[in-house]
Amino acid sequence: MSSPDYSDPAEAVCAPTDGSPITRAAFVPIDRNYQVCTRCVMDTTDPEIDFDEHGVCNHCRHFDSVIKSQWPTLEQGGLLLTNMIETLKLQGTGKSYDCIIGLSGGVDSSYCALKVAEWGLRPLVVHVDAGWNSELAVMNIEQICKRLGFDLVTHVIDWEEMRDMQLAFLRSNLANQDAPQDHAFFAALYGYAEKAGIKYVINGSNFATESILPRAWGYDAMDATLLKGIHSRFGTRPRGKFPVINFFDLYVKYPHLLKMEVLKPLNFLPYRKQDAIETLERDLGWRYYGGKHFESRWSRFFQAYYLPYKFGYDKRKAHLSSLILDGQMDRSDALDALNQPLYDERLLLEDKTFIAKKLKLSVAEFEDLINQPIRHYSEYPNHQKKLRVIRYVYRTIRKMISTILGR
Template identity: 45%
Template sequence: MITKARTCTFCVMDDSNPAIQFDERGQCNCCRDALARRPSEWWPGPEGEMRMAQLVEHLKERGKGQTYDAMIGLSGGIDSAYLAHLASRQHGLRLLAVHVDGGWNSEPAVANIESIVRGLDIDFHTHVIEWHEMRDLQVAFLKAAVLNQDMPQDHAFFATLYRTAARFGIRDFLSGVNFASESIVPPNFGYPSIDGRHIRAIHNLFGKSSLESYPIMGVWEYLWMTRARRQLTIHRPLNFIQYDKQSAQAQLKTIYGWRDYGGKHSESRFTKFYQDIYLPRKFGFDKRRLHLSSLIVAGQMTREAALAELSEPPITEQQIKRDIKFVAKKLGVTPTELIELVDAPARQHADYPNNLHLFNASRDLKTLLRASFTRGKQ
């Protein structure tokens, strides 16, 4: 007998994730947590304007005598592109834009990056990952059968980000991560992409070639840069405005000739496969629920509209066949072999060597220090 999933009465998260819990009203812990965090993470009014002005003043002051005021990552996605527009055109910040090419850029994403860089006339640095290494690592992760299949791409981005900042002497990074569209985070969902030990462990078990140039960052290098030296401060300016993706996309289309690439994070062809095919088929989870529930919390979508969108599959059967064929060819396997990897029994990240305890300890210490500082100001 198949039990129908229980869905939150406020957002559209359901119990396909065992960490989702409901209260007596049927509201889930994810949106309750997001609503509680909202006043301290998103300021779409006058307070946000004040915080933005203070940040811009701070960055320009720190940037005196330097080539750049801040660094920004460009993926070809809406969030980072609109942030570049906001920071450069509206606030006059001198930016170094960084892009990590892992071999999966969609054609619209490449065009979007070019139009933003050209339209804003900002300096641009690209780091290209050796394709044979990325391919070998991604196949290894598929064989490991773990949840976070975006880890090979994301780890390369984070490692390159910190090392590029050190190379150019930049101390501030503007992140497109935002509360409006990304506030919903299920407990223990995913796995931190910065864990270099985990990357090496899975590759050592399932990889075939060596990773000679792939940028692996170990935990001690990461903690040294972020906690000891405090080399790079990450800011989230989109949390200082009434950020709305549809409005942002409309502005980008008008000013820069922006091209739509599909769903959230679909600027990467592999991420599209991971979200639309791998996660639902292997883990029974539709990642659209995170984004749609975030929009509900932000007041930018109704629950009824979100449920209507979820009633339709993320992609058609024809698109599934096309994407499987494309990804399989890129990875050097047959479509049948790729499906076999997707359908193999799921494994936990904890099944492989990792440094999760160190990252958790660092995060818990940071949270404790922040709480102590906040109490001290009261």
């Protein structure tokens, strides 16, 4: 399969969001025949997808050949979990906290917080308020920390700075409109970890529900070069104190100089999403939002409308496919789920009106931005060249060391 052409802007796809099939997407050749994987529900709305002679997609093949080998068995996971808990408790001796956890109020981070409490760990809990929290998310976060007895730090981003960054990204017409919120979240989290001298970051990412996420449907939210470049081009005020992680801190300072580690303990457990939801509701009074990352009103709008409507990228396909590969869902049930509307029409109108007003736009101006031609991240400054260099240097050094040691 030839590589997608990202060189020229294209018109917004304007895909249906009422449950009708989305068969066309950005950067997919218009003459490419539509095809769905015979094992999961990923399809040719992923510009980089390919299929073998049995109609099985590259995401499924990657799951079999790579992810399965990295995913601990139940026995291995138990040993890894025990070692992790012992290490964190030992490293935290004499300190106020032995780890840090970012809490968005979503299923994964909330369940992670519950397990951390069960393991007897003492986390500093950080929540970043980027101005888009739903009232339910605020309630869930407060409920979790109160019931578990955790210290909570809420970092509130200056709204005018956040608004300007959000508008800059909208004007960039890129797919990943969650980047400003995601970047600020992790930048603030790492900043608090450094100030508190905390080495271990507990993360809710997991293979069970996130083994598939097409690279072409977004771009690295941690690319500070892209973030700054877009703001410089489209922003209208100084960036101010907006949290940013620069390239050196992300790839050198935090992992190698400060020896900070990101731990993903949900991979050590038999993690099932529906079971996690029921446990959170029963034990913590937590309430579900109706979709992955819907704890943020912006993320709900972005994932359920902006991304599928403008680009033809329906993230439900990736989320459901991950559950299929983990055996948590039948393919037929996933296909039925995709026939459901992405958004309730009344809620969509409410969210669109709310977001436009919060961004100080009319609804017509907001819709005009959404319907502008789409762009690709490679058209803007980014850190991909630097990343390739640092990876090359790292591989070269490892090879030299292996040669010297005779391995």
